[in-house]
Amino acid sequence: MSKLSHNDLITLLLAVSTMLIISRIVSEYGKRFGLPLVMGELLVGIALGPTILGHLSPTTHSILFPFASNANFSLAMDTITSLSVIMLLFVTGLEVRLPLVLRQGKIAITTGLGGMILPFASGLALAWFFPQLFNAPNNGPSHAIFALFLGTALSISALPVIARILLDMNMLKTDIGMVILAAAIFNDLVGWLVFSFILSMARQGSGSPATIGHTIMSITAFSAFMLIAGRFAINRILPWVETNLSWPGGVLSLSLGLCLLCAAFTQSINVHAILGAFIAGIVIGDSVHLREQAREIMHQFVTNFFAPLFFVSIGLNVDFLRHFDLQIVTIVLILAYIGKVAGAGVGAKIGGMSWRQSLAIGFGLNARGAMEIILGSLAFEAAIISQPVFVALVVMALITSITSAPMMRYFMKTPSPTQQTRVS
Numbered sequence: 001m002s003k004l005s006h007n008d009l010i011t012l013l014l015a016v017s018t019m020l021i022i023s024r025i026v027s028e029y030g031k032r033f034g035l036p037l038v039m040g041e042l043l044v045g046i047a048l049g050p051t052i053l054g055h056l057s058p059t060t061h062s063i064l065f066p067f068a069s070n071a072n073f074s075l076a077m078d079t080i081t082s083l084s085v086i087m088l089l090f091v092t093g094l095e096v097r098l099p100l101v102l103r104q105g106k107i108a109i110t111t112g113l114g115g116m117i118l119p120f121a122s123g124l125a126l127a128w129f130f131p132q133l134f135n136a137p138n139n140g141p142s143h144a145i146f147a148l149f150l151g152t153a154l155s156i157s158a159l160p161v162i163a164r165i166l167l168d169m170n171m172l173k174t175d176i177g178m179v180i181l182a183a184a185i186f187n188d189l190v191g192w193l194v195f196s197f198i199l200s201m202a203r204q205g206s207g208s209p210a211t212i213g214h215t216i217m218s219i220t221a222f223s224a225f226m227l228i229a230g231r232f233a234i235n236r237i238l239p240w241v242e243t244n245l246s247w248p249g250g251v252l253s254l255s256l257g258l259c260l261l262c263a264a265f266t267q268s269i270n271v272h273a274i275l276g277a278f279i280a281g282i283v284i285g286d287s288v289h290l291r292e293q294a295r296e297i298m299h300q301f302v303t304n305f306f307a308p309l310f311f312v313s314i315g316l317n318v319d320f321l322r323h324f325d326l327q328i329v330t331i332v333l334i335l336a337y338i339g340k341v342a343g344a345g346v347g348a349k350i351g352g353m354s355w356r357q358s359l360a361i362g363f364g365l366n367a368r369g370a371m372e373i374i375l376g377s378l379a380f381e382a383a384i385i386s387q388p389v390f391v392a393l394v395v396m397a398l399i400t401s402i403t404s405a406p407m408m409r410y411f412m413k414t415p416s417p418t419q420q421t422r423v424s
Contacts, residue, residue, distance in 0.1 A: 004072050008073055008076070011066065020305070023044040023311075023312050024308065027039075035402070036402070038370045039398055041312050043315070044315065048064070049065075050316075050322075051318075077313065080313075084309050084313075085374055087306040090280060090302070092188065094284065094285035095281075096159070098227075103178075104183075107352055110350045111344050111361060112183040112184075114350070115155070115365050116187055118339045118346075119339030120151040120154065122151075122154065122335055122338070123150040123154035123339065131143060131146065133331060134389055141201070148201075152194050153372065153376065153393060155187065156191035156375060157188060157340075158367050158368050158372060160371075161371070161401055162180060165405050165408075166364070176361060176364075176412075179348065183361070193219060196271050196272050196275035199384075200270050200272065202384050215270070222275070226262065226280070227282070230283045235287050235288070238251070251290070252294070255280075255294075262279060263276040263277045274374075307370070314373065324391055328392045332395075336400055340366045342362065364404060366403075368396060371397075372397035372400075375393075376390050376397075
């Protein structure tokens with residue numbers, strides 16, 4: 001059985017420590033300029049990867065990150081990044097509050113639907129009729145899978161980033177903040193379910209009706225079982241764990257164990273492991289018995305250990321300068337802004353908001369952040385998209401996240417009485 005040698009282990013530990021320490025320093029420095037942490041982590045990956053270090057000092061790059069020459073190192077890093085993305089989807093699920101969507105009622109649904117339908121339709125149509133714009137396949141299952149993916153990528157939001165932006169703007173508990181949050185939850189829930197379906201299609205390499213039907217049934221059955229039976233069980237097991245086992249160790253073991261168990265199950269039925277982790281996060285996070293402190297411990301553990309490793313690793317694997325395609329980046333950016341802002345804005349207007357409020361909501365939902373990068377990374381790994389399209393999605397995620405808060409402030413310069421209302 002192949003295993004890490006003495007030197008392999010030293011190299012791996014040096015690589016991981018370099019990624020963690022440098023990304024923390026750069027991210028903290030970037031925060032002074034209002035940049036999201038994920039941008040610092042990506043920049044470190046780009047600096048240490050083939051884009052910069054690989055060009056300036058190929059020898060240093062190959063010693064520190066010997067992906068090409070050391071299969072054991074490559075396999076170990078692949079395992080770490082796979083575990084990282086599973087953990088990231090788990091904590092994203094922890095943020096989902098299904099009752100919040102129901103409480104916001106009509107306006108959350110119209111905003112959420114508008115924020116999904118227009119971006120999805122515009123991305124799907126452009127990729128379907130003009131695949132040459134993205135250098136994508138123009139026939140066969142790969143053509144359909146790429147078109148479905150681009151539509152999904154443009155319709156998804158970044159719930160953790162949006163929540164953080166609203167918190168920073170002191171809007172988390174306002175009417176508009178609640179609408180944005182509820183619509184983002186709706187977008188993420190539907191978006192990740194659809195993306196899991198697309199990944200399954202790509203993995204099986206077939207778009208036959210039988211395969212599609214089996215995948216849809218598998219995703220639906222698993223989600224329904226966990227959200228009904230799993231939620232019921234967690235609400236009864238969690239109080240017992242908190243009372244009879246060490247705290248918070250018992251809760252963390254139960255939560256992370258269930259996350260990995262669900263991830264393993266969805267992976268075994270040919271639906272990606274991220275779906276299991278995401279649903280497990282929703283089930284645990286939605287429990288009234290989960291203490292806020294335990295939720296915060298899991299969040300801190302994942303976002304300060306696994307998240308930097310994942311986002312730095314993206315830069316280590318892609319040459320961003322070589323694969324930067326201005327045409328693709330421009331198209332993706334235009335589609336992202338028009339589709340999400342107009343779609344969510346019209347949805348909010350139909351729900352009863354003013355035009356200024358609706359546009360503020362549209363820009364609020366336009367922050368794609370880390371979720372878009374995760375989605376693009378998984379699609380690239382599954383060979384659904386090319387490196388130029390992946391680079392375009394990363395650029396789009398960063399630009400939409402950075403511009404979201406300023407644009408919201410611009411459209412809310414003259415707040416209405418409704419905007420100032422706090423929701424209890």
